[in-house]
Amino acid sequence: MTEPLLSIEDLEVRFRTEDGEVAPVTGVDVSVAPGETVALVGESGSGKSVSSLAVMGLLPRPAGRVAKGRILYRTKAGETIDLAQASPDRVRRLRGAEIAMIFQEPMTSLNPVLTAGEQIAESVRLHLRLDRRGALRRAQEMLELVEIPAAAKRLHDYPHQMSGGMRQRVMIALAMACNPRLLIADEPTTALDVTIQAQILALIDRLRRETGMGVLFITHNLGVVAEVADRVAVMYAGRIVETGPVGDLFRHPRHPYTAGLLDSLPARATRGPDGRRHVRSIPGSLGRAAAIRDACAFAPRCDRVREECRRTAPPLEAIGVDRAARCLFWREM
Amino acid sequence: MIRRPTGSRNDASESGSPMWTSLARRLGGLLVVLFLVATMVFFLTRLAPGDPAAIMLGDQASPEDVARLRATFGLDRPLLVQFALWLKEIATGNFGRSIFLQQPVTTVLWDRAEPTFFLALFSVAIAALVGVPAGIVSAVWRGRAVDQVVSGLALLAANVPSFWLGLILIQFFAVRLGWFPVAGYGAPGASLGERLEHLVLPSLVLGIVNSALITRFTRASMLDVLSNDYVRTARSKGLPESRVVLRHAFGTALVPIVTVLGLTVALLIGGAIVTETVFGLPGIGNLVVSAVLRRDYPVIQGALVMVAGLYVLINLAVDLIYRLVDPRVTA
């Protein structure tokens, strides 16, 4: 394996709220190598989006902060910096230039009063130091790159004149405009139609292959994970509970939560005694599991729970070279 | 109206006509508003106790004199006829004659326009120059010390009666310190500089009160806009925070802020009424108050209809700005 581009170690994020401090992320360890797609999977509220915002230095201020851990990033210049410790200005200069992000809501993520071209060109002018015309030409190239028809015309369109899928293409063009080395895609297809979803996934994958960038792909959809990811990190209640290469992890889950997620995939539905297909679901909900500190956070919903699980917080234990699980009894899986 | 996303091309940019029809529809609606104001003003005035002719002639007048005067002003015709005639007149810009001042209402209003115009100009300028930056600063540093100071001051200023503030400023700056004239607009024929000197304190009073409102509104709009996804997108591009705030957030918040500034101008006459009375400025506000106290109905009616007309005009102007600034507004 090549040296990682991004390596998040033992990340903890805290938010101050009116009702006191909360920690939506308490134990995240993920790394992304160049040219690799790593999927960060979890249900909503598991802390996956907050983790990605921490990498971007975009935690809401002044409420949110990185309380613990490191976010190591290897820059184009070859030095390794800790994004959690670096000055906001240093992180800002990397944003958009080396680390880019696309968001879940294509409908609201673009500025309604600026044209697609202006929004892309703005980034290009800042980071690539092109003049106005050069930046617009670059914007048009980017729209062509993301396969938007009649790009020269679309350059001057406003977001409200485009469909959701096309807006997400513009978002991708925007993110790719300065040749980023790391792309964070936060549920980029969730809000889109299924057919458009597949196109967008294929587009991101093509761009990754062509540019060799690393992709941190955040999703709750295991079907999408199977399609795009090289490696998977499963999150539950603010912690990584299992990591591994996608094929291995899908075949041999080492954490009951991962197993539950896989079982709830419609493709894996089992036939019940009546001959119908049954989609299994994990009972219960995430609830306030993030607050659990001295026990396994998944214990309340786990069908293999034992007495020890309620007393000890399990560590993320390495299994072989490339796998890890946060379960006291992973051997029994 | 905000167009739904259709994926199709913007039809307004092709023909240009939908914008004009919608603008025409808007104009129609505003004319209805103007007509309703005129109707309300006319009929409510006629409900009022006291015969203007009798009031004008005083206690000594004979019934014949009163009747003659009523005939002169057309007060003896049926109400609906009077209304129709009046509407016809105001449509041509004729608001009748002031009963008390014995001059055309338009002349009377025009004579008083200067101090009111300057007062409005200066106080809106103060409100915009103080209120908009203060609101932005307050929103960007929400919850910090600077926000608490700005928001606190704005809250206080929004709840101070302008006439009382005026009296206090007069006591302090005019009576005690002697920096500014106490009241009035200078002797007749006073130089522009002297007249403007008389406007400093009144403009300050109205400016303070209005900047409080603009600050509060700007802060709220900015907070609203700053929570949008596209602001996060702008940050994700690595733009400096100043550019995120000024171009991406303020760029969209500008539209509602301009609207409110426009309405402030339109509604400023209300503030001018009180302020002009406190400072003895011979403006339109002062004129309206004395017309009300003297039951000088043509002046009251004329002033109200013209203020409503101003409101309608400014609304139209704001609407036009909307269309120029915000590409989403078409239908």
Added chain:
Amino acid sequence: MNAPALLFLRRLFRRKLVLLAALVLLAIVVVALAAPWVSPFDPGAMRVVRRLRPPSAEHWLGTDELGRDVLSRIIYGARASLGIGFSVVLASCLTGTLFGILAGYDRRLDGPIMRVVDALMALPDILLAIFLVAVLGASAGNVVLALAIVYTPRVVRVVRASTLVVRELPFVEAARALGVGTPRILTVHILLNVASPILIQATFIFAYAVLAEAGLSFLGAGVPPEIPTWGTMIASGQQYADRAFWTVLYPGLAIVLSALSLQILGDGLRDMLDPKLRKAL
């Protein structure tokens, strides 16, 4: 200052201030209601020999141009000023809610009602108010009527907007589908759901009405001067302001204190009742 201390200050500032405003308001209301017992002097008792006396141990806030005790007049003035303000709130909220729900629920009534609302809002508050008082005649009752007409459109707009939203909510549609009659849907389902915006608006209108009443009385187009309200006190003290500044200062402070408390309370209610704002906090 470090971050947690700032947070603490902010929270203190936010909620404690609302609490304080509510307490101040309560105190003013209690004093107004208990005026005959708490007021040191008869507010109308004139003693010309003691006219325009500065604040002293006997007259805490001094005396006015007729030798009347300023504090006592402020206390009785609270009755009139707050009484008028509260009546305005009651009247405008009742009529505004009625017309707002009708406009929001019945498409045929929407146009006409909203045009009238637009027309009323095309005139500045104070201009419309002095015009109405002039037409109706200057009395406390007519001031209430005039200000109620001025502020009703605000309530209509808020209630109509909420009704339009609530009308489309699943439970209202479900009620309609179940054959629940329109009047019942209006009263129970919609009214319950528009209650909090009305409450917020009511608080603001109370503040505006207190300020507007004072303005009208100051202009001589409001409550007759013999009734002590904060506005009439400032109006009559105006010409003695250079000699007896307390006759203007203290009634004004009473206005500021009341309006400010109401405004803070309204802001606080809005923050606490509006789930969108709460989340954004």
